[in-house]
Amino acid sequence: MAISQEISYRLERMILDGGLAPEQKIPSERQLAERLRVSRSVIREALHELQGRGVIETRHGKGSFVSSMVPGSGDISTQGPLMHLFEGHPRTLYDLLEVREQLEGQAAFLAAQRATSLDRHRIAKAFRALEETDPLSNARPDHGFHQAIVEASHNPILVHVLNSLKNMMLMTVQASVANLNPRAEMRKKIVLQHRQLYEAVISGRPASAQKVAMAHVRFVSKAMRDMEKEGSTLIRVPIEQEGQNSHQGTRD
Amino acid sequence: MAISQEISYRLERMILDGGLAPEQKIPSERQLAERLRVSRSVIREALHELQGRGVIETRHGKGSFVSSMVPGSGDISTQGPLMHLFEGHPRTLYDLLEVREQLEGQAAFLAAQRATSLDRHRIAKAFRALEETDPLSNARPDHGFHQAIVEASHNPILVHVLNSLKNMMLMTVQASVANLNPRAEMRKKIVLQHRQLYEAVISGRPASAQKVAMAHVRFVSKAMRDMEKEGSTLIRVPIEQEGQNSHQGTRD
DNA sequence: GGTACCGCACTGGTCAGACCAGTTTTTAAA
DNA sequence: TTTAAAAACTGGTCTGACCAGTGCGGTACC
Known part of the structure; x- marks a missing residue:
């Protein structure tokens, strides 16, 4: 298996099992590359994979962070094909x-x-x-x-x-x-x-x-x-992933 | 937004909307890089993102392929955190x-x-x-x-x-x-x-x-x-994504 | 003629180092 | 002390090289 994949799994395990809390910062790409003895490229590819799965989020100039998902909530089914x-x-x-x-x-x-x-x-x-x-x-x-x-x-x-x-x-x-x-x-x-x-x-x-x-x-x-x-006030909004947690309800 | 993200979205749309069939081959990284006028790196990162979402699968030496998911089947919930x-x-x-x-x-x-x-x-x-x-x-x-x-x-x-x-x-x-x-x-x-x-x-x-x-x-x-x-023959296998479609059941 | 094998031309995977672009911290000047 | 410039971070992109699997075609041998 490709190194980048192994690393993506390793990081995922660390995040999920190791109890890294949401919003917590992940070491910088250069640090990870040095620590895991691989090039920065494979780190970046591994991180992109985790990004695709919604495990982390990355902000230019700031770093990568564990995705904030209320335990068992924000995951899956809201993303993907x-x-x-x-x-x-x-x-x-x-x-x-x-x-x-x-x-x-x-x-x-x-x-x-x-x-x-x-x-x-x-x-x-x-x-x-x-x-x-x-x-x-x-x-x-x-x-x-x-x-x-x-x-x-x-x-x-x-x-x-x-x-x-x-x-x-x-x-x-x-x-x-x-x-x-x-x-x-x-x-x-x-x-x-x-x-x-x-x-x-x-x-x-x-x-x-x-x-x-x-x-x-x-x-x-x-x-x-x-x-x-009745054609009343039911509001439809276009699907739009937004980072903010404007968690106003929407329920019953 | 980062170029690699834009490209990952663009590719996803092409695959999902454009009716690229499962198992169909995606252009090589070098071709995509040239065609989209970006470096191979961003292509690779975009592809890793799609890989993370389960949209494509990549085989060393062969290329990248649209994930085979029976309409509505193989997706989601089997992957992710x-x-x-x-x-x-x-x-x-x-x-x-x-x-x-x-x-x-x-x-x-x-x-x-x-x-x-x-x-x-x-x-x-x-x-x-x-x-x-x-x-x-x-x-x-x-x-x-x-x-x-x-x-x-x-x-x-x-x-x-x-x-x-x-x-x-x-x-x-x-x-x-x-x-x-x-x-x-x-x-x-x-x-x-x-x-x-x-x-x-x-x-x-x-x-x-x-x-x-x-x-x-x-x-x-x-x-x-x-x-x-009864401690009988129920077989537990470790979770292991395998490319082959050895679709022997496991059902009722 | 047929077959085995070698080599080349693909594919993706990894590496190195450079530079750009945001962000934060430190430093030096006002 | 305040402020602004500069340095030291962060991720984003590019380049060009080389390694590692895959497959095809040609050649040499049978």
Whole structure:
């Protein structure tokens, strides 16, 4: 195997296993070249490979940095050839939601079944934050609540797949809660759904939790569909990778 | 933006949009350098970037080739940081199967609901091939049958996610049908399950199809678990990207 | 005529050293 | 002390050389 490849793997292992934190700086190309006893070219090629995989980012004059990806989040599925296929197809959004309905349901089911006391504590905390926050201003609590439940499923694959789908949604449309929530009646229903989901998970009723979670996603999906039909304020933004972490929500 | 990046994007567009077929050869580095009026270095860096994203593969002495990915298959999720997290964790396999159970079920449900006459024709053809082939020698018909059903769901996201999961399974363990089928009783049950699934989808009974599909995955999962418990022949292979397309199955 | 082999003309892989272009730090002048 | 120039970093590009696999064609031998 080519040296540049070996080095790219070695660096990746160091970053991923060795616990190099996101945003952390990587030694300069010249340093790496000297330390690993290879020419600067192979270092550069290895770094470009990692760049292609989204493991690092490089800034002219500053250096290379470990990509900031929230554990298990920003990775994969939002990059690569795939996205090109979906770009601009509105129907994709509903395909996404169709799959999410199923998986969020499963996550809720498993969470109700497997949540440890620590999980329950986290979920409860997220739920309180959700109730105390003005939903119009901030979607993060909503996101945190669902995230806590998904993680309580104790299935890393499920966590990962749902994160990927969520990222794809972010890239397809930017329909923040602000778009969805203004209508009072709708808002009320969502709050009710959240409460039902919370209680089902915490009190360990898997079947019930699953049902509620699925209904929740379906409700959101239908709401979006209706809004689009009315030709209203659903905002479509072109797909554009931007470095900033303007993490305003976009969820339920 | 750096020239090498621009070029990597340009090449990617050419490959993806321009319909460069998989396995097709890309001009040599020296040719590209001359044609695009840049040094060979930036070409190499751009190519390494595409390599990192899995768009191309490079063979010493031969050239660079468009990655062979069956439309929507080989991409993503099998590469990138993710895999390293799961590497070597046997539990991961069952996490995968847990998620697949849900999604295969949904796929069967939707297929039974949405399959066009063309879909039905394809499914029937795959099913006949499945029955006529010696399952011990070849897993492809099995794969083709499930694939046909998944595609009949008419949800590209679902197709993509299931393909990704399948690829992850391929990388985690190589437990081919040959491992699973030798036992006559087991084989019989699987044949029965396939027939039930086939009939439910073809005759348009979504709920039934979903139930059968889920049971099928769960059965396979349980069988694997049992075999592993007995310390038997489940073969674990280290993750190793190989160029050859030795596509022996590893599925149900 | 057929066949084995050698060599040349490709391919990508690595190296060295130079220079350009942003960024940060240090230094020297006001 | 403040400020501005300069030096010392960083990555980005270029050049030209050579090494290492691959494949093809011609030649010499059978």
